[in-house]
Protein backbone atom coordinates (compact mmCIF):
# COMPACT_ATOMS: atom_id res chain seq x y z
CA UNK A 366 0.00 0.00 0.00
CA UNK A 367 1.19 3.51 -0.77
CA UNK A 368 2.25 5.22 2.43
CA UNK A 369 0.27 8.31 1.46
CA UNK A 370 -2.99 6.41 1.36
CA UNK A 371 -5.53 7.10 4.08
CA UNK A 372 -5.90 4.45 6.75
CA UNK A 373 -8.82 2.07 6.33
CA UNK A 374 -12.05 3.38 7.82
CA UNK A 375 -12.65 1.61 11.11
CA UNK A 376 -15.61 -0.70 11.04
CA UNK A 377 -15.97 -0.54 7.26
CA UNK A 378 -15.97 -4.30 7.41
CA UNK A 379 -14.31 -6.24 4.56
CA UNK A 380 -14.29 -9.81 5.80
CA UNK A 381 -11.03 -11.59 6.46
CA UNK A 382 -12.74 -14.60 4.89
CA UNK A 383 -12.86 -12.92 1.48
CA UNK A 384 -10.54 -14.34 -1.16
CA UNK A 385 -7.28 -12.49 -1.48
CA UNK A 386 -3.88 -12.65 -3.04
CA UNK A 387 -4.79 -12.60 -6.72
CA UNK A 388 -2.85 -10.37 -9.07
CA UNK A 389 -4.78 -8.84 -11.98
CA UNK A 390 -2.93 -8.76 -15.28
CA UNK A 391 -4.28 -7.24 -18.48
CA UNK A 392 -2.20 -7.83 -21.60
CA UNK A 393 -2.61 -6.14 -24.97
CA UNK A 394 -6.34 -5.68 -24.51
CA UNK A 395 -8.24 -4.36 -27.51
CA UNK A 396 -12.02 -4.05 -27.34
CA UNK A 397 -14.70 -2.02 -29.02
CA UNK A 398 -17.88 -1.82 -30.98
CA UNK A 399 -18.72 -2.14 -34.67
CA UNK A 400 -16.62 0.46 -36.44
CA UNK A 401 -14.89 1.70 -33.30
CA UNK A 402 -12.03 0.35 -31.22
CA UNK A 403 -12.62 1.85 -27.76
CA UNK A 404 -9.69 0.15 -26.00
CA UNK A 405 -6.69 0.06 -28.31
CA UNK A 406 -4.10 -2.04 -26.55
CA UNK A 407 -4.02 -1.76 -22.77
CA UNK A 408 -1.48 -3.43 -20.49
CA UNK A 409 -2.00 -3.31 -16.75
CA UNK A 410 -0.63 -5.19 -13.78
CA UNK A 411 -2.28 -4.72 -10.40
CA UNK A 412 -0.81 -6.59 -7.44
CA UNK A 413 -3.24 -7.98 -4.89
CA UNK A 414 -4.25 -5.57 -2.16
CA UNK A 415 -3.97 -2.41 -4.24
CA UNK A 416 -6.45 0.29 -5.20
CA UNK A 417 -6.14 1.55 -8.76
CA UNK A 418 -8.09 4.52 -10.08
CA UNK A 419 -8.66 4.78 -13.83
CA UNK A 420 -9.14 8.37 -14.93
CA UNK A 421 -9.60 10.06 -18.27
CA UNK A 422 -12.05 12.07 -20.35
CA UNK A 423 -15.53 10.94 -21.32
CA UNK A 424 -15.51 8.32 -24.02
CA UNK A 425 -11.84 7.35 -23.65
CA UNK A 426 -12.66 3.68 -23.02
CA UNK A 427 -12.67 3.30 -19.22
CA UNK A 428 -16.00 1.47 -18.94
CA UNK A 429 -15.24 -0.72 -21.92
CA UNK A 430 -11.96 -1.71 -20.28
CA UNK A 431 -13.72 -2.64 -17.03
CA UNK A 432 -16.40 -4.61 -18.85
CA UNK A 433 -13.78 -6.53 -20.81
CA UNK A 434 -11.90 -7.33 -17.58
CA UNK A 435 -15.16 -8.52 -15.99
CA UNK A 436 -15.88 -10.86 -18.92
CA UNK A 437 -18.93 -8.88 -19.95
CA UNK A 438 -17.59 -7.41 -23.19
CA UNK A 439 -15.61 -9.73 -25.43
CA UNK A 440 -12.30 -8.21 -26.45
CA UNK A 441 -10.97 -8.42 -29.98
CA UNK A 442 -7.62 -9.54 -28.62
CA UNK A 443 -5.54 -9.63 -25.48
CA UNK A 444 -5.75 -11.44 -22.18
CA UNK A 445 -7.14 -10.84 -18.71
CA UNK A 446 -5.65 -12.92 -15.94
CA UNK A 447 -6.66 -13.10 -12.27
CA UNK A 448 -4.14 -15.18 -10.39
CA UNK A 449 -3.45 -18.13 -12.68
CA UNK A 450 -6.85 -18.04 -14.41
CA UNK A 451 -7.47 -16.51 -17.83
CA UNK A 452 -10.86 -14.85 -17.34
CA UNK A 453 -11.95 -15.32 -20.92
CA UNK A 454 -11.16 -19.05 -20.81
CA UNK A 455 -13.49 -19.54 -17.84
CA UNK A 456 -17.23 -20.08 -17.80
CA UNK A 457 -19.23 -17.02 -16.74
CA UNK A 458 -19.93 -18.45 -13.29
CA UNK A 459 -16.26 -19.31 -12.69
CA UNK A 460 -15.23 -15.84 -13.79
CA UNK A 461 -17.78 -14.38 -11.37
CA UNK A 462 -15.88 -16.04 -8.54
CA UNK A 463 -12.86 -13.95 -9.46
CA UNK A 464 -14.12 -10.60 -10.72
CA UNK A 465 -17.15 -8.52 -9.73
CA UNK A 466 -18.19 -5.31 -11.49
CA UNK A 467 -20.33 -2.43 -10.30
CA UNK A 468 -21.37 -0.98 -13.67
CA UNK A 469 -22.11 2.67 -14.34
CA UNK A 470 -25.87 2.22 -14.77
CA UNK A 471 -26.90 -1.13 -13.32
CA UNK A 472 -30.42 -2.35 -14.10
CA UNK A 473 -32.25 -3.77 -11.08
CA UNK A 474 -34.61 -6.72 -11.17
CA UNK A 475 -38.19 -5.46 -10.84
CA UNK A 476 -39.49 -4.71 -7.32
CA UNK A 477 -36.43 -6.20 -5.67
CA UNK A 478 -35.69 -5.41 -2.03
CA UNK A 479 -32.28 -4.29 -0.88
CA UNK A 480 -31.61 -7.63 0.80
CA UNK A 481 -32.84 -9.42 -2.31
CA UNK A 482 -30.48 -7.41 -4.48
CA UNK A 483 -27.48 -8.08 -2.27
CA UNK A 484 -28.32 -11.80 -2.28
CA UNK A 485 -27.88 -11.71 -6.07
CA UNK A 486 -24.21 -11.17 -5.31
CA UNK A 487 -24.13 -14.73 -3.98
CA UNK A 488 -25.50 -16.28 -7.21
CA UNK A 489 -22.09 -17.41 -8.50
CA UNK A 490 -21.71 -19.34 -5.25
CA UNK A 491 -24.99 -21.21 -5.67
CA UNK A 492 -25.52 -24.33 -7.71
CA UNK A 493 -27.36 -27.62 -7.97
CA UNK A 494 -25.49 -29.04 -5.02
CA UNK A 495 -24.83 -25.84 -3.18
CA UNK A 496 -27.85 -24.30 -1.53
CA UNK A 497 -28.10 -21.05 0.39
CA UNK A 498 -25.85 -21.31 3.43
CA UNK A 499 -24.81 -19.52 6.60
CA UNK A 500 -21.72 -18.43 4.68
CA UNK A 501 -23.97 -16.69 2.13
CA UNK A 502 -25.95 -15.11 4.95
CA UNK A 503 -22.75 -13.84 6.55
CA UNK A 504 -21.48 -12.37 3.27
CA UNK A 505 -24.77 -10.54 2.68
CA UNK A 506 -24.91 -9.23 6.24
CA UNK A 507 -21.32 -7.98 6.14
CA UNK A 508 -21.81 -6.29 2.77
CA UNK A 509 -24.98 -4.55 3.99
CA UNK A 510 -23.16 -3.32 7.08
CA UNK A 511 -19.98 -2.28 5.27
CA UNK A 512 -21.94 -0.07 2.88
CA UNK A 513 -24.20 1.36 5.59
CA UNK A 514 -27.47 0.06 4.12
CA UNK A 515 -28.35 -2.66 6.65
CA UNK A 516 -31.22 -0.51 7.94
CA UNK A 517 -32.66 -0.44 4.40
CA UNK A 518 -32.54 -4.22 3.90
CA UNK A 519 -36.33 -4.68 3.76
CA UNK A 520 -37.01 -1.64 1.56
CA UNK A 521 -37.69 -1.81 -2.17
CA UNK A 522 -34.71 -0.62 -4.21
CA UNK A 523 -36.86 1.47 -6.55
CA UNK A 524 -38.15 3.47 -3.59
CA UNK A 525 -34.71 4.64 -2.46
CA UNK A 526 -32.71 7.72 -3.38
CA UNK A 527 -30.04 7.49 -6.07
CA UNK A 528 -27.24 7.56 -3.51
CA UNK A 529 -28.88 4.90 -1.34
CA UNK A 530 -29.35 2.71 -4.41
CA UNK A 531 -25.70 3.19 -5.36
CA UNK A 532 -24.57 1.87 -1.98
CA UNK A 533 -26.94 -1.12 -2.29
CA UNK A 534 -25.39 -2.03 -5.63
CA UNK A 535 -21.99 -1.73 -4.05
CA UNK A 536 -23.15 -4.09 -1.29
CA UNK A 537 -24.20 -6.61 -3.94
CA UNK A 538 -20.79 -6.46 -5.57
CA UNK A 539 -18.98 -6.85 -2.24
CA UNK A 540 -21.20 -9.80 -1.28
CA UNK A 541 -19.86 -11.60 -4.35
CA UNK A 542 -16.55 -11.80 -2.42
CA UNK A 543 -14.24 -11.84 -5.40
CA UNK A 544 -10.51 -11.19 -5.22
CA UNK A 545 -10.90 -8.46 -7.87
CA UNK A 546 -13.53 -5.73 -7.49
CA UNK A 547 -14.21 -3.31 -10.36
CA UNK A 548 -16.19 -0.15 -9.63
CA UNK A 549 -17.33 2.15 -12.44
CA UNK A 550 -17.83 5.61 -10.94
CA UNK A 551 -18.88 4.27 -7.50
CA UNK A 552 -19.27 7.76 -6.00
CA UNK A 553 -21.14 9.43 -8.87
CA UNK A 554 -24.49 9.65 -7.03
CA UNK A 555 -23.13 10.14 -3.53
CA UNK A 556 -22.98 13.18 -1.28
CA UNK A 557 -19.55 14.11 0.08
CA UNK A 558 -19.98 12.16 3.31
CA UNK A 559 -21.04 8.95 1.62
CA UNK A 560 -18.43 9.39 -1.11
CA UNK A 561 -15.72 9.54 1.54
CA UNK A 562 -17.18 6.43 3.19
CA UNK A 563 -17.23 4.48 -0.06
CA UNK A 564 -13.69 5.54 -0.95
CA UNK A 565 -12.55 4.57 2.56
CA UNK A 566 -14.26 1.24 2.04
CA UNK A 567 -12.16 0.61 -1.07
CA UNK A 568 -9.07 0.92 1.15
CA UNK A 569 -10.59 -1.50 3.64
CA UNK A 570 -11.32 -4.00 0.87
CA UNK A 571 -7.75 -3.68 -0.39
CA UNK A 572 -6.37 -4.02 3.14
CA UNK A 573 -8.08 -7.43 3.26
CA UNK A 574 -5.94 -8.43 0.25
CA UNK A 575 -8.48 -7.87 -2.50
CA UNK A 576 -7.77 -5.76 -5.57
CA UNK A 577 -9.89 -2.72 -6.42
CA UNK A 578 -9.94 -1.02 -9.80
CA UNK A 579 -12.30 1.95 -9.96
CA UNK A 580 -13.16 4.57 -12.51
CA UNK A 581 -13.29 8.03 -10.98
CA UNK A 582 -13.75 11.46 -12.52
CA UNK A 583 -12.69 13.36 -9.41
CA UNK A 584 -8.91 13.53 -9.74
CA UNK A 585 -8.39 14.67 -6.15
CA UNK A 586 -10.25 11.65 -4.78
CA UNK A 587 -8.48 9.36 -7.21
CA UNK A 588 -5.12 10.76 -6.11
CA UNK A 589 -6.00 10.55 -2.43
CA UNK A 590 -7.40 7.02 -2.30
CA UNK A 591 -5.61 5.10 -5.04
CA UNK A 592 -2.16 3.55 -4.79
CA UNK A 593 -1.87 3.86 -8.54
CA UNK A 594 -3.50 6.13 -11.09
CA UNK A 595 -4.02 4.90 -14.62
CA UNK A 596 -4.71 7.76 -17.01
CA UNK A 597 -6.43 6.83 -20.24
CA UNK A 598 -6.97 8.83 -23.38
CA UNK A 599 -8.39 7.70 -26.67
CA UNK A 600 -8.34 4.02 -25.74
CA UNK A 601 -4.77 3.97 -24.48
CA UNK A 602 -3.01 4.27 -21.15
CA UNK A 603 -1.02 7.50 -21.42
CA UNK A 604 0.37 7.52 -17.88
CA UNK A 605 0.35 5.33 -14.81
CA UNK A 606 2.02 5.39 -11.45
CA UNK A 607 1.77 6.81 -7.96
CA UNK A 608 -0.57 9.83 -8.07
CA UNK A 609 2.02 12.34 -6.87
CA UNK A 610 4.44 11.12 -9.55
CA UNK A 611 2.13 11.50 -12.52
CA UNK A 612 -0.48 14.17 -11.78
CA UNK A 613 0.82 17.44 -13.16
CA UNK A 614 -0.46 20.32 -15.26
CA UNK A 615 0.73 18.66 -18.46
CA UNK A 616 -1.29 15.51 -17.79
CA UNK A 617 -4.43 17.49 -16.92
CA UNK A 618 -4.05 19.50 -20.12
CA UNK A 619 -3.50 16.37 -22.15
CA UNK A 620 -6.51 14.56 -20.72
CA UNK A 621 -9.04 17.33 -20.40
CA UNK A 622 -7.69 20.28 -22.39
CA UNK A 623 -7.76 22.34 -19.21
CA UNK A 624 -5.09 24.59 -17.72
CA UNK A 625 -4.74 23.84 -14.03
CA UNK A 626 -2.59 24.37 -10.98
CA UNK A 627 -1.61 21.32 -8.96
CA UNK A 628 -1.43 21.89 -5.23
CA UNK A 629 -0.43 19.49 -2.46
CA UNK A 630 -3.34 18.58 -0.20
CA UNK A 631 -2.90 19.56 3.42
CA UNK A 632 -1.91 16.50 5.41
CA UNK A 633 -0.90 13.79 2.97
CA UNK A 634 0.36 16.06 0.16
CA UNK A 635 -1.61 14.22 -2.51
CA UNK A 636 -2.11 16.31 -5.65
CA UNK A 637 -5.20 18.50 -5.88
CA UNK A 638 -6.09 19.84 -9.31
CA UNK A 639 -7.38 23.41 -9.41
CA UNK A 640 -8.63 24.16 -12.93
CA UNK A 641 -8.21 27.65 -14.29
CA UNK A 642 -11.47 29.50 -14.81
CA UNK A 643 -12.59 29.42 -18.41
CA UNK A 644 -15.11 31.54 -20.23
CA UNK A 645 -17.52 30.11 -22.76
CA UNK A 646 -15.51 31.58 -25.64
CA UNK A 647 -12.13 30.24 -24.56
CA UNK A 648 -12.50 26.92 -26.22
CA UNK A 649 -15.21 25.38 -28.35
CA UNK A 650 -16.61 22.10 -27.02
CA UNK A 651 -14.88 19.00 -28.26
CA UNK A 652 -15.59 15.34 -27.88
CA UNK A 653 -13.00 14.46 -25.28
CA UNK A 654 -13.03 10.90 -26.62
CA UNK A 655 -11.33 12.07 -29.79
CA UNK A 656 -7.65 13.00 -29.76
CA UNK A 657 -6.93 16.66 -30.45
CA UNK A 658 -4.01 17.48 -32.66
CA UNK A 659 -2.62 19.80 -30.01
CA UNK A 660 -2.78 17.12 -27.32
CA UNK A 661 -0.55 14.88 -29.41
CA UNK A 662 1.30 12.15 -27.59
CA UNK A 663 2.50 14.14 -24.61
CA UNK A 664 2.67 12.00 -21.56
CA UNK A 665 3.46 8.75 -23.30
CA UNK A 666 6.93 8.99 -21.78
CA UNK A 667 5.47 8.53 -18.34
CA UNK A 668 5.39 5.25 -16.44
CA UNK A 669 3.40 2.65 -18.27
CA UNK A 670 1.13 0.32 -16.37
CA UNK A 671 2.66 -3.04 -15.86
Ligand SMILES: Nc1ncnc2c1ncn2[C@@H]1O[C@H](COP(=O)(O)OP(=O)(O)OP(=O)(O)O)[C@@H](O)[C@H]1O
Pocket residue numbers: 398399401403421422423424425426427428429430469654
Ligand atom coordinates in the same frame (compact mmCIF):
# COMPACT_ATOMS: atom_id res chain seq x y z
N1 LIG B 1 -22.74 0.05 -26.73
C1 LIG B 1 -21.94 0.82 -27.46
N2 LIG B 1 -22.04 0.80 -28.82
C2 LIG B 1 -21.22 1.56 -29.57
N3 LIG B 1 -20.26 2.37 -29.10
C3 LIG B 1 -20.12 2.43 -27.76
C4 LIG B 1 -20.95 1.66 -26.87
N4 LIG B 1 -20.56 1.92 -25.61
C5 LIG B 1 -19.55 2.82 -25.68
N5 LIG B 1 -19.29 3.13 -26.98
C6 LIG B 1 -18.26 4.05 -27.46
O1 LIG B 1 -17.00 3.57 -27.05
C7 LIG B 1 -16.17 4.63 -26.62
C8 LIG B 1 -15.70 4.35 -25.20
O2 LIG B 1 -16.84 4.35 -24.35
P1 LIG B 1 -16.71 4.06 -22.80
O3 LIG B 1 -18.09 4.00 -22.24
O4 LIG B 1 -15.82 2.91 -22.61
O5 LIG B 1 -15.96 5.39 -22.32
P2 LIG B 1 -15.73 5.97 -20.85
O6 LIG B 1 -14.31 6.41 -20.80
O7 LIG B 1 -16.19 5.00 -19.83
O8 LIG B 1 -16.67 7.25 -20.87
P3 LIG B 1 -17.44 8.03 -19.69
O9 LIG B 1 -16.41 8.70 -18.84
O10 LIG B 1 -18.28 9.03 -20.45
O11 LIG B 1 -18.28 7.03 -18.94
C9 LIG B 1 -16.98 5.91 -26.75
O12 LIG B 1 -16.61 6.56 -27.95
C10 LIG B 1 -18.40 5.43 -26.84
O13 LIG B 1 -19.18 6.27 -27.65
